[in-house]
Amino acid sequence: MIRVARYVGAGLAAALLVAGCSKPDTEAAGSAATAAPAGKKLSIGFFGFAKANSFAQATWAGIQEYAAANNAEATFLDSNFDGPTQVNQLQDAVTSKRYDVIIVQANDGTAMVNPVKQAVAAGIPTVIEFTPVGGKYDTADPQIPGTINIIDPPTVNGDGLAKLGTEACASIGAATGCKVAYFQGFANYPLDTARTDAAVKALKAGGASEVIANFVGGYTPDSGRTAMQNLLQAHPDVDVVIGSSQALEGATPLAAGKKITFVGNGGSTQAYDYVNKGTWYGVYSVPEKKSGAKAAELGLAKARGQSAPESTVVCTTLTTFNCLGTKTTLAGQTADYSD
The missing domain is CATH 3.40.50.2300 (Response regulator)
Incomplete structure (x- = not known):
């Protein structure tokens, strides 16, 4: 999970298992500002839990690796587990239009609602990673139209x-x-x-x-x-x-x-x-490095005018054992990060 995670990080609810890996695109999730010109190097702003947090560092490693391999660069904005700081960081980034893609790992999923709405309204592809943004903590469904959600619901x-x-x-x-x-x-x-x-x-x-x-x-x-x-x-x-x-x-x-x-x-x-x-x-065991890479993949895809699913449940999509690690299910598995 989550420090989750100095993180972290987290069986899955039956309804989610039945629902499957991800939800298809919707008009809201697929819409964005004008697609980036072909060949343009894009920038990603990662608003993570904290730089000192091993779980967030796993997310960051996945983002960095995918960005470097796909003509993009990434920046980690460190809020050090402070909700108000993270809100201010995102608001400043939206105002300045500093990033082509935003990935949010929310310290406070309720407090981040308004700045995330502002990012979407500004036409910035916005990916909600790990923690839901909104008032519900039992779903991976988007609570803010236009966002891409890669979630491990806390419940x-x-x-x-x-x-x-x-x-x-x-x-x-x-x-x-x-x-x-x-x-x-x-x-x-x-x-x-x-x-x-x-x-x-x-x-x-x-x-x-x-x-x-x-x-x-x-x-x-x-x-x-x-x-x-x-x-x-x-x-x-x-x-x-x-x-x-x-x-x-x-x-x-x-x-x-x-x-x-x-x-x-x-x-x-x-x-x-x-x-x-x-x-x-x-x-x-959440495959957090893979989740970070997926967040970068989908955010960049949307910025380049491609489609992206609006909702992905991490444990049913990125693992073969629904995140429930025991001596049996972890056989042959490799951890994403070290504390």
Whole structure:
């Protein structure tokens, strides 16, 4: 997932699975300013979570590679996880018409609505990547007409983490009476709130005897270590811990000698290693570098007068295992990035 992701990052909802990989073009999604002249080098502005975030760096790597191979250049505008800063950055870019394509990885999907609308109105092809922009966090459908959306809906991420968590309970013989702790990423962060609520609801529905969700694990090993220390003091009998992969990298050593397993959110090389060794049961692994490359591909296509799908669900389109990484499903897979 998401820091998601110092990210991150995240089974999929049945309706999305049935709906398929992507929605076809619509008149709104296909319309844009006059197509760029053939041979013109185009510019991409990437409004990512934070330059210091490993998940956003995976997105950035995909964008850069695709841009360099397709007569374009890209710039990372660093908001450092600050919603208002990101809003101001995008508004300034639209006013100056600095970029031919805009890719938005929103810190706050509600706050970014107006600047994204401004970008679309200015005729700038705008790609919403990973986090929905709008008031809904349970869909990959465009909430702003004219945008291209490559999304891992936060509620779907939460459901996937819960599915892995339920399986993790069974893997350690605690399918009944299983006590699960869910580490929130950020407190009062729209993406995290939607994901947490979905995960807690699905864990309870899946049979967890108790779900503890009042600890903030954050997106760094240090914050995860602190959360785990507090968790073990209050709930030494916990069976499964779910959180961002970065947080769990700090939490895991504290479980040595205890019958605790983990489910990470964010498919870094470190997370894959923990799963392959059996230390963690699983990880919700979004192919974020591929997602970044796809965002650049579709944004540039639209800028050059070509068609682009308005909606793509990352986990059903860019992976063969719906982002649900276990020792079995990750066999032969390579992580997109390292923490």
